[in-house]
Amino acid sequence: MKIKEYRTQFIQELTSMYGEGEAESFFYLILEEKQQLKRIDLALQPDLVLSASAIKVWNSILEQLKLEIxxxxxxxxxxxxxxxxxxxENVLIPRPETEELVDWIISNNQKSEPSKNLKILDIGTGSGCIAISLAKNLPNTHVFAIDVSEKALATAKKxxxxxxxxxxxxxxxxxxxxxxxxxxxxxxSNPPYVRNLEKEEIKKNVLDNEPHLALFVEDHDALIFYRKIAELAQKNLSNSGQLYFEINQYLGKEMVELLQKMDFKNIELRKDIYGNDRMMKGLHL
Incomplete structure (x- = not known):
């Protein structure tokens, strides 16, 4: 079967579930990963053919996408x-909002004096996306990363x-x-912050596949990780040290109050690209 013919079939079968745009984006992601071909290759060579073995791989992925994996x-x-x-399955899939948090930290620190070797700690590192991105983009840093999951750490190390x-x-x-x-x-830190009462807002593909250990907190104590990390930051941040969090969009006010009570200064609450309260910063002075 020609790839362009399979493309039409693939997108049609997923459009009702994901929408045409996302279904098409899936097709090209798989094309690049499994066939080492880009969109332009298909445009320039419209008669490219999928082998029988390749079609089996594509069909398997298609069926799993229908299961919302x-x-x-x-x-x-x-x-x-x-x-x-x-x-x-041992780590959360990194989100665009977390990229915004990383960019904020880099923007605030990329002009640090070369002689100052910054020590950075990422708490609840998961895939390592925050720690690794900071290490890659901030020279003269020593980055540490903590996680409770041995399997998550194995992925992060790779x-x-x-x-x-x-x-x-x-x-x-x-x-x-x-x-x-x-x-x-x-x-x-981007710790667990989704309350159980918010589970109904979580997409099925996330709820059924991503690790709940990294997602959910009990309704009655939603700030448990933030409070503990802020307490540790009081002890273990250097003078003028910076504390950054990704937060639950519904708890921005509560988070500001928490850091104020713990005597952090210059507290900033920022919205993400979707207009939700999503990240914050405080200084330990």
Missing amino acids: PIQYLLGKTSFYGLDFEVN NAVHNEVTVTFIEQNILETLDLGKDFDIIV
């Missing part, structure tokens, strides 16, 4: 802040090697941590 898991990779990351950066990975339960052991110039 994320395309990133099916391909085993995704792009984040211009870098490639392996992803699997991502660090693939992206040619050095990150010190630590398996640790942050809620059971009394002291971080050293001082840091920057602490950043």
Whole structure:
């Protein structure tokens, strides 16, 4: 079968579920990953043919997409802040909003004095996307990353090697941590923040496939990770050290109050590209 004919069939079968635009984007992602072909190749060579074995692979991916398994898991990779990351069922798929958080940190620190070797800690690193992106884009830094999941850390370590950066990975339960052991110039975290009452807002493909350990908190104590990390930051941030969080869009006011009570200064609450309260920063003075 010609690839262009399969393309029509593929998009038609997924359009009712995902919409034509997203179905088409899936097609070209798979084309590049499985056939090493780009959109332009198909335009220039419209008679390219899929082999019988290739069609089996495509059909298998198509059926899994119909089950709402994320395309990133099916391909085993995704792009984040211009870098490639392996992803699997042990880690969350990095989101565009988190790229905004990373960009904010880089923008605030890329003019740091070369002589100052920044120490950065990423708490709840998952795939390592935040820690690795910071290590890649901020020279003269020593980046540390904590996660409670051994399997997530194994994925993050592979991502660090693939992206040619050095990150010190630590398996640790942050809620059971009394002291971080050293001082840091920057602490950043995108911890679990979705309340159980918000599960109905979560897309089925996320709810059924991504690790709940990294997503959900109990309704009665939604800020449990933020409070604990802020307490540790009080002890382990250097003078003028920066604390960054990705947050639940519905809890911006509560997060500002939390950091104010804990005596952080210059608190900033920022919206993401969708207009939601999504990230914040405070200084330890």
